[in-house]
Structures are given as structure tokens and as C-alpha cells.
Amino acid sequence: MPKKFSFTSALDHDVERVHATLTNEEFWKNRIAASPTGDAELEVRVSGPGTISLTMADSMGTSGLPSVVRGVLPGPLVIERADEWGPLDGGIAHGVLTGGARGLPITVSARSELRAGDTGGTVVEVHGEATVKVPLVGGKIEGLIVQLVESMVRNDSREIDTWLADS
Structure with a gap:
């Protein structure tokens, strides 16, 4: 069962600057570098002003993973991720996040909303689900996947804050 x-992530910068960073190809190239x-992979497609589609894959060490995950993993854990962000319209942009892992029947599907925070800054809200189709242990792995997705979004927020502070 999925x-x-x-979860919500807050950034200290205004929504226009955050959106411009999220849809900036150079930001993502810097992030993957x-x-x-x-050995991370990145493919970026900018389809118009303020829009972006990107796919990335990166391997992750397995030593820190729970033994239940290492037991069903056929090799290194390669996390795949695809993000899409639409234009900023009325101070709001919508995004789609999908992902999985090579060698494991994992799917992640989420919708994101980027908007100005109530007290300034920017808020990213993410709602979705993770599914792992591995008999007996899938539910345990799903919890780990949700933690990884939340960590990834929070890392994105920290990287955006750093990028904007440096520019």
C-alpha cells in the first residue's frame, strides 16, 4: 500500500528569486557537479520562460541503509529523480516530482507548490506518495523512501539559499 x-520547506528569499533559481539550468548543473x-547524471530541458524539466540520477552508498534494504538491493542504490516546474503565475508555481531507484520497484509521485510565505520568504509544499513493491518488506522501505524525499527537498532548499546568498 502506498x-x-x-511536508513544507521554507526559504528566506522572495518567491520570484526562488522560482528563478529552481528554473535556472546553471543552478542544477552546479548542484549535480x-x-x-x-558519477551523477543530469538532463535539463527549458521549455519556455520560467519553466524547466530535469532528470537526474545519482548513486548512494549502501552501508548506511537498513539491512532489510541491503537484503533486496541487487547492486548499488541509484536514485532517479525527475522535476518539472511551471511558470510563476500570480505568485504561485506548481511542480511535479517523480522518482524511483534502479533495480528496485520503487515509485515516488508528488505535486509541489511554490508560493510566498505568510511572513515573508517562500514556502514549498510537497504532497505525494511512495510505493515499494517488494513482498514483506515494502512497507518498511516506503518509510525510508519518504525520509529520503523529505531530505532531498530540504537539501534543495539549503542549496537554493546558498545559491541566492552567493549571488
Whole structure:
């Protein structure tokens, strides 16, 4: 059964600057270049002003994973992710996040909303679900996947804050 998730990430910068960063090809190239594995992959498509579609894949060390995950993993864990962001319209932009892992029947599907925060800054709300189709242990792995997705979104927020602070 899919595990639903919902979380919010806050950034200290205004929504226009955050959206411009999220839809900036150079931001994503810089982000993937900083991968500690050195073998990350990135494909970016900018389809118009303020829109972007990107796919990325990166391997992750398995030593820190629970034994239940290592037991069903046929090799290195390669996380795949696809993001799409639409234009900023009326101070709001919508995004789609999908993902999975090579070698495991994992799917992640989420919708995102980027908007101005009530007290300034920017808020990203993410709502979705993770599904792992592995008999007996899928539910345990789904919880881990949700944690990884939340960590990934929070890392994106930190990287955006750093990018904007440096520019």
C-alpha cells in the first residue's frame, strides 16, 4: 500500500528569486557537479520562460541503509529523480516530482507548490506518495523512501539559499 507524505520547506528569499533559481539550468548543473559520488547524471530541458524539466540520477552508498534494504538491493542504490516546474503565475508555481531507484520497484509521485510565505520568504509544499513493491518488506522501505524525499527537498532548499546568498 502506498505511503502518503506531506511536508513544507521554507526559504528566506522572495518567491520570484526562488522560482528563478529552481528554473535556472546553471543552478542544477552546479548542484549535480557537487555530488560526492562523481558519477551523477543530469538532463535539463527549458521549455519556455520560467519553466524547466530535469532528470537526474545519482548513486548512494549502501552501508548506511537498513539491512532489510541491503537484503533486496541487487547492486548499488541509484536514485532517479525527475522535476518539472511551471511558470510563476500570480505568485504561485506548481511542480511535479517523480522518482524511483534502479533495480528496485520503487515509485515516488508528488505535486509541489511554490508560493510566498505568510511572513515573508517562500514556502514549498510537497504532497505525494511512495510505493515499494517488494513482498514483506515494502512497507518498511516506503518509510525510508519518504525520509529520503523529505531530505532531498530540504537539501534543495539549503542549496537554493546558498545559491541566492552567493549571488
